[in-house]
Amino acid sequence: MFTRQEALDLVERARSAADLFGPVDPARRHEVRRRYRALAAVLHPDRVGPADTRAHAASAELTRLHDEWRRGTSVELRTPRAAYRVTDLHAVGSVANVYRTDGPHVVKVVRNPALNPLLHGEWAALDALDRFTRAHRWLRPYYPRLVDRSGEVARGERAFTVLEPLVDGFVTLADVRRAFPRGLDGRDWAWMHRRLLRAIAGAHRAGLVHGAIVAENVLVHPEQHGVVLAGWSFAVEDGQLPQATSKAIAYPPEVHGGRPVTAATDVHMAHALMLEVLADDETRQRTFARWCTQDDPERRPDAVDLLTEYDDLIEDLYGERTFRPFALPTGA
Numbered sequence: 001m002f003t004r005q006e007a008l009d010l011v012e013r014a015r016s017a018a019d020l021f022g023p024v025d026p027a028r029r030h031e032v033r034r035r036y037r038a039l040a041a042v043l044h045p046d047r048v049g050p051a052d053t054r055a056h057a058a059s060a061e062l063t064r065l066h067d068e069w070r071r072g073t074s075v076e077l078r079t080p081r082a083a084y085r086v087t088d089l090h091a092v093g094s095v096a097n098v099y100r101t102d103g104p105h106v107v108k109v110v111r112n113p114a115l116n117p118l119l120h121g122e123w124a125a126l127d128a129l130d131r132f133t134r135a136h137r138w139l140r141p142y143y144p145r146l147v148d149r150s151g152e153v154a155r156g157e158r159a160f161t162v163l164e165p166l167v168d169g170f171v172t173l174a175d176v177r178r179a180f181p182r183g184l185d186g187r188d189w190a191w192m193h194r195r196l197l198r199a200i201a202g203a204h205r206a207g208l209v210h211g212a213i214v215a216e217n218v219l220v221h222p223e224q225h226g227v228v229l230a231g232w233s234f235a236v237e238d239g240q241l242p243q244a245t246s247k248a249i250a251y252p253p254e255v256h257g258g259r260p261v262t263a264a265t266d267v268h269m270a271h272a273l274m275l276e277v278l279a280d281d282e283t284r285q286r287t288f289a290r291w292c293t294q295d296d297p298e299r300r301p302d303a304v305d306l307l308t309e310y311d312d313l314i315e316d317l318y319g320e321r322t323f324r325p326f327a328l329p330t331g332a
Contacts, residue, residue, distance in 0.1 A: 020035075029070075040059065040111075087099065093216065093233070094212070096108045096111060096119065097109055109159075116153065131206075142227065171220055184282075186279070186284075197303060197306055211234040211242055215273060222327050223327070241260050262297060268294075271293045275289045
């Protein structure tokens with residue numbers, strides 16, 4: 001068994017798959033698999049916690065190096081439609097890693113084949129959102145666009161999703177939070193939250209519960225004031241039990257109680273996020289958020305109704321809406 005530091009040292013020093021796993025030899029496959037599993041267990045995000053970004057990056061690099069060793073070359077993911085050559089790691093999620101490719105897309109690869117059903121759930125959710133936004137085109141920019149998928153894979157193989165990139169200019173809300181450690185000015189949060197509410201309300205009208213509204217799953221384009229709700233691996237239809245939960249996510253009481261998730265679950269998570277991101281002195285908005293995070297789901301307001309109620313609040317606070325430029329501090 002490795003310690004965290006031993007695992008980090010081994011992965012971070014490795015310049016190639018052979019450095020970490022030894023020479024490529026099919027006869028060593030089981031030996032290498034055991035080594036990979038031992039390292040992965042120590043570095044897994046659910047074990048180290050959401051704040052250990054160094055371990056998250058090492059976990060992703062470990063998976064990439066293991067794939068490279070198994071294939072003997074750089075990783076190429078194939079579907080019946082196309083092949084996608086993986087290049088750099090872009091992001092680490094609770095279920096999957098997102099990689100850039102040498103083309104115009106990104107691929108989201110589940111880290112553990114046992115979690116393939118979560119990616120299948122994401123495909124279903126993104127397909128449903130695509131159908132819904134054909135009739136409500138103004139909502140299309142708020143969701144990722146599914147380009148391709150692995151489909152069913154052999155036992156022990158990992159499913160993957162091919163997505164439009166949403167890379168250039170986008171940061172996560174977690175990046176924004178780190179850039180403003182004292183919390184966001186309410187005027188900056190206002191445009192982000194209005195767009196996030198639209199994304200949530202649209203999903204609810206499509207019959208979906210996102211189930212993982214956390215800072216890492218909200219993509220923000222500071223310059224264009226864009227917001228995209230990503231990370232649909234935990235999504236289910238309204239009223240269903242979640243397929244899985246993550247130790248890295250703070251859930252509302254109904255999830256901890258083993259009850260089905262509903263639109264009210266997303267409302268709670270979005271406003272818990274609001275309390276996490278806003279500056280402490282934004283008292284009116286923080287009061288609004290606490291009203292939306294009551295323990296009883298039946299007492300939380302509906303996301304569609306909140307669109308109007310939140311608009312009324314920010315108009316009362318700041319007057320007529322005007323464009324307010326937003327940028328991360330230099331070097332953030």
